[in-house]
Amino acid sequence: MSFELAAPEFLPMHARDLDEVAALEAHLQAFPWTQGHFADSLTAGHSVWVLRSGSQLIGFAVVMVVLDEAHLLNIGVDARLHGQGFGARLLRHVMTVAQRHGAHRLFLEVRPSNDRAVALYRHFGFREIGRRKGYYPAQTGREDALIFDKELA
Structure with missing residues (x-):
């Protein structure tokens, strides 16, 4: 299925996004993270992102950066949009963000x-x-x- 989407943008995840992100995760995974898991990631100060086209949630990513290493904890894209490059865009974004926070390697x-x-x-x-x-x-x-793992250079 293909959608007409406005230019997607990466935004920091906020508490107001939690219901929608948890609902998307529940559609994607047989054993999904709960809203509490995402809230805990926000509270812990992880790098937590949503990808939106206007008000439509396309996907999300959660990355924990510790010193010079990063760990991709969760990433997901609306299943209706699979195969359109949004997963790749999210992955590129989190790699860039991890580098900006001093990470030299990303694990998952x-x-x-x-x-x-x-x-x-x-x-x-x-x-x-x-x-x-x-x-x-x-x-x-x-x-x-x-x-x-991947070296971030």
Whole structure:
């Protein structure tokens, strides 16, 4: 499905965005972050962003920066807009923001079953550096997480 969208813009996430972001996350994930998780990220001072076209929420990202490293904690794009480059735009944005905050490397975890995300990260030059056994809840037990990193230069 394709939408006519006004020029999308990255905005810092605020408390007023939490309901909408949590609802989008719930549509995207079988085991979503709650509104409380996003609120905790705001309170902790993480770099938390929304991508909007006018009033329409396109996506969001949560990045934790500690010293010279960053960790992408969560990222999502409205499923109706998948395949239109918004995930790539969000990823580029968070990499830039992490660099501006002094990070030299970005880490993330991803489900091996999330082929679209794995392909996106590999396209951006992320490399698989490990695996966390049983990291994610799954419909039948637990699913591993692939650990990726990328040097931010």
